[in-house]
Amino acid sequence: MLNVLGQVLIYVVPFLLVLTIVVTIHELGHFLVARAFKVKVDRFSIGFGRAVLSRTDRHGIEWRLGWLPLGGYVKFSGDLDSSAVPDQAGLDDLRQEIVAEQGAGAEKAYFYFKPIWQRALITAAGPFANFVLAITIFTVLFSALGVSVVPARVAEVFPDSAASRAGFQVDDRVIKVGGREISDFRDVGQFVALSSGSPLDFVVLRNGHEITLTATPVRTVRDDPISGPVRVGYLGLGWNPRPGEVAYIHYPPHKALGQAVMQTGDILGTTLTYLGRIVTGKESGDLLSGPLGIAKAAGGVTKRAAAATTDRGLQLANVSLMLIQFAAIVSIGIGFLNLLPIPVLDGGHLLFYGYEAVARRPVPANVQEVGYRVGLALLVGLMLFATWNDLQKLSLFKFLGGLAS
CATH class of the missing domain: 2.30.42.10 (PDZ domain)
Incomplete structure (x- = not known):
């Protein structure tokens, strides 16, 4: 029992901590740019599920701490489905509903009725916040600790x-x-x-x-x-x-910032190179990891940092520094993933906004439906493939085969 508890503390807790911080920063990016454009927001939640703590501020925004620490989300007013972009008929219905309840002009405070460029910036702000988080972490580390x-x-x-x-x-x-x-x-x-x-x-x-x-x-x-x-x-x-x-x-702050930007760019470049080699058949793709792989890596980082010294204070400092660096890398990965032109992700929304800017109307509902089905299938397929890789690395199949023999 104690061994199981120890494994949970080593692998699960660091994973949840890193994931929650990175996803919260992502959602905070959406939120801050939305509020800068005076978009009406219903809720900002850290974690999912039933609220453990909840407070509503003077702007009517509910700040919530959910019991399930797997990231977070921001909910804009009138946003019935955060993965979709309403077509023209949906926008007309939503406008009529808002006007009937709040009066003419009230719809201007809602996300879907903001200009395309504002919606695009709000959407792109999530991945951008992830890159800013990574750059900030690298800048502090390069300046304070050196390279x-x-x-x-x-x-x-x-x-x-x-x-x-x-x-x-x-x-x-x-x-x-x-x-x-x-x-x-x-x-x-x-x-x-x-x-x-x-x-x-x-x-x-x-x-x-x-x-x-x-x-x-x-x-x-x-x-x-x-x-x-x-x-x-x-x-x-x-x-x-x-x-x-x-x-x-040890870089001075301004040079540390430049090095941090270069480091982030190098990681993105390496990711693109690897994906390109997968597409061309030059790599197998077994370096792709899902939640299990990230959790294993978080645990590996924790164990490696703790093993560097026997002093409890230094162990805590080492683990904290390693997890901060790990969070920067995970943040870049989540930012990159969300920019992929898959309809269920931010990149897919940006693709739809690009169409709307050219065609002067939202993407038709039937086209969106097909796009979301295909996008969801691609995303699920990618996650299944990554999870398969994780299970292979964990040698789970060899373990089960040993039990069956």
């Missing part, structure tokens, strides 16, 4: 590997990969991980001379200490910094 930089100096070349066949040697220093300058060995790992089966050009510094080597990473299963077994590109290089090689850079 460790480890030169990409080769400490070992494993025999019979892609690296040995390409001609890498010990003490080679990688300075470019695929035409991009490299300042840290972790950047090399990122390129290699997402390039299995694709030749990569490496520029290395050897005895003061630049040499170009071409190597093709091989897809292999690696046991990541946080996310579990994953199939990624493998080159066969070992990294082991010498004393004094690790540098810590």
Whole structure:
């Protein structure tokens, strides 16, 4: 019983905490821009389900804390279905209802009767808030704690590997990969991980001379200490910094902001690259994770941070810092996911608003219905695929097979 409770504390609690913060910030983005445009709001909720705490302010907005901590939501007045965009007939009916109850002109305070550009900004504000959260976290961390930089100096070349066949040697220093300058060995790992089966050009510094080597990473299963077994590109290089090689850079706030923006852009770029390789059949997609994978990663981050020291105070500080960094990455992922042009997501709403701006009328109801069915099927399919990946990494099927044998 105590072991189960411990697993819940390690995996479930950090996951719920990170998810609730990230989703709440997402919804707060929608809310703040909506209020800036004087949109009438009924409720802002942190969590779902029956209210544990509730208060209504002078603007008539109910601030609620739900008992189920799985994110949150904002409910605009007249918004019967937050996943839909009313067609012309629906707008006319809603306008008549509002005018009949509150008088002529009252509909102007409702979301659906705001100009298209305002609705688009309100919709885009959720994902934008996620990116701002990530940038803010990275800025604070880069400024307050600094960034460790480890030169990409080769400490070992494993025999019979892609690296040995390409001609890498010990003490080679990688300075470019695929035409991009490299300042840290972790950047090399990122390129290699997402390039299995694709030749990569490496520029290395050897005895003061630049040499170009071409190597093709091989897809292999690696046991990541946080996310579990994953199939990624493998080159066969070992990294082991010498004393004094690790540098810590503390950026002033304005430069930290620039680095944070670049970091966020790099994560988005890596995500797009990976999805592109999935579409073209170059990757299997097993790095995609659903709620189970995120929970496992949150638990892995917690355990790794706590194991770094035995001092309780330092453990708490380490766990907090690691979870804050993890929240930044999850926030970028949720922001990106919501911008996909799938009708049930913010990106789908923006797509509909684009049509409305060109056609000067909302998308017809029958077209929306088909779009939402297809979009929901795509989203459910993606979640099922990601959950399958999570179960595979958790080795659940091997466990069940062992029980059945």
